[in-house]
Amino acid sequence: MAALHGGHLIAKQLRKEGVRYLFTLSGGHISPIYDGCVKEGIGVIDFRHEQAAVHAAEGWAKVTGRPGVAAITAGPGVTDGVTGIANAWCGGSPCLVIGGKSPLSQWGMGALQELDHVDFIKPITKYAHVVAETRRLPEFVSIAFRHALAGRPGPSFLEVPFDVMFGTADETTVWFPQHDRAQGRIHADPSEVRRAADILARAERPVVMAGSAVWFDQAWEALRALVETLNAPVYLNGMGRGAIPADHPLFFSLSRRAALSQADVVLVIGTPFDFRLGFGRPPLFHPEAKVIQVDVTETEIAKNRDVEVGLVGNVQAVLTQLVNELEAGRGRRAESAWLETLRGVEARARAADEPFMYSDQVPIHPFRLVREIRDFLDRDATVIGDGGDIVTFGARVIEIFKPGHWLDPGALGCLGVGTGYAIAAKLARPSEQVLILHGDGSFGLNGFEFETMARHHLPVVSVVGNDGAWGQNKHPQQRRFGHTVAQELSQDVRYDKVVEALGGYGETVTEPSQIRPALERAFAAGVPACINVITDPTVGYGHSGAATH
Structure with a gap:
């Protein structure tokens, strides 16, 4: 040789x-x-x-x-x-x-x-x-x-x-290893699974909160079986989004705060008790709620709060154990008033957002922009959030129907991930739509990778929410100090022209009625594309989950 x-x-x-x-x-x-x-x-x-x-x-x-x-x-x-x-x-x-x-x-x-x-x-x-x-x-x-x-x-x-x-x-x-991995999945302790199943079966106001480990452990089918057996509301974050389709009757998103603050039992699956979940503590979690945690890593169990039961193992394996235990006991739960309460919260939140989602105002309201994106995208589209306020608006409105089809920076909050993520997504899913929802600030970090896309023939579409600012910081700074420093960009920057110069397609949109036709042209271009959308610079995403002006 x-x-x-x-x-x-x-x-x-x-x-x-x-x-x-x-x-x-x-x-x-x-x-x-x-x-x-x-x-x-x-x-x-x-x-x-x-x-x-x-x-x-x-x-x-x-x-x-x-x-x-x-x-x-x-x-x-x-x-x-x-x-x-x-x-x-x-x-x-x-x-x-x-x-x-x-x-x-x-x-x-x-x-x-x-x-x-x-x-x-x-x-x-x-x-x-x-x-x-x-x-x-x-x-x-x-x-x-x-x-x-x-x-x-x-x-x-x-x-x-x-x-x-x-x-x-x-x-x-030279040794080229081939059979060098343990096979099979690690299961949780059966006695602890039974304890968890008993608590869940007795719950009056159960909530399921699931995150990225559901994706990496390929547990979306087991998660669906679990929530349908419990007839419980499920909320998703991180790479967990899409594990339950957005149109499933047990998928909830806009009522999470109300659900967690009133739940008597919360099942947390493969997501940490970090800042996104209020560290698992009141006021986000009810002070007397019983918490069951499932994670692949023992050191994540009870991090930042006590838990009633901690189940360690492969998430798919553990959820399957729970489903089997629940079905062997009381079977599937009936519809409950708890679900109707949360559906009411969801409906009221949607009704509050709706005037902005259908607003014809100029500059364009960010809710109108992300609603137009939601209504345009295919069911199997991959959406990448790379920004601050505009991605928060997008996460609230854009619906994800398949696991692994929503990507965002995650807990580090790193801007600039969009183009790298999108290139990988388009290589893996060449026949599916791939869209980056860009903030105008985050575009500047790795925007030159549109040349990489053009060179490698990867027709990704970026929609830039151009509010001429680091909006997620600008609005809180203005409220706290009465002025802003180091927060202003310029809405005159033609991000679309940058992409054109790098070998792609681009256009600027200033009217709400122009958004959908621009999306159609961008996806039909066959090259990397950028739609530079001028949005209302006075609108920010409030900490309460509503648009602030």
Whole structure:
């Protein structure tokens, strides 16, 4: 057998792992990987900034459930990618980032782009390691994948020195791991499942709150069976959105605060008690509510609050256990007054929003913009939120019907994820609509990746809510201090012209009646497209969940 260089060894193992694309920005330290990918039939998608390449690797995980892979060069290449790695860490997204490194033979001598990456990458990864031998590269790729996927998913990082990457090894001496993962799913303790089922069966005002682990553990069918057995309202956040279709009679969204503050039993599935859930405490949660928590990681159980029952295991497996236990006991619950109460809350909230969603005012009300998007999109469209206020409006109105079809930055609140996520989504779902809902501020972070889309023939559509400000900060600052500083942008910026210059299609919209025709033209263009929508700069999204003026 021939001697293979390090990049080819990496690519061979990536192919064994089922990797279809490598996300990267050109770098000399990592160039052998590109040669290996060509030889192994792995597509190479090259970006204009390493942050966006790593966001794409995370985006691939978010839309496929399988780790995405990014390769970034030494020194500034790795530091540019840190934000993407941190976002994947906070979001629990499995991915592998391969970083270049100065030659081991020159380490400490002041080699080009010499930097010890592992020390500052370790705190934001599940696994970070320097590979010192060329022949062991496939083994460490396998180890990195295993860490990324074990328990709560997350990013892994491999640092490959220049002389290891360019070095060679006889293929006959190299181990390419194939049967290197535990099979099967971890189930919760049966006695604890029975306790949880008994509490749920006796609940008068049950609520189910489910998050990203439902997606990564492929538990959407089990979740649906559970809520239908309980006949309980279900609320979704993060990558959990779409696990229950938006038109399912037990899916609720606008009544979450009312539901959690009145519930006697809350089942929290695969989502942390972080700021998005008020840390699991009053006033968002009823002070006497019994809480049952399901999570893949034991350390997440009872984080920030006490729980009545903690169930640890694969989310699909645990929910199936709960369904079986409930059906073996009391069977399916009947319709309750509790559901009707919450439907009333939902109806009143929708009625309050409706005048704004159908408003003909100019500048355009953001509620009108996101309602037009909602009404236009196909049922299987993938929507990516990358912004502040405009994404909050969008999350309130735009309906998601399939799991893994809503992507947002997650708990880190990282702006600039949109283009990387969208590139991954369009590669994974080439025949489906992919739309980025951009804030005008967030567009500026990685907007140059529209050139990447054009070069790789990926017709993604971006709708920019252009209010000429960092709106999510501007309005609270104005209320608190009576003035704004460092919050103003300009509504005269032609984001559509930027995309045109990068090889795409663009237009600016100033009238509500122009929104749908613009969406039709953008999706028909066959190239990356941007609709620059001038929205009312006086409207912000209030903390209470209503538009403020």
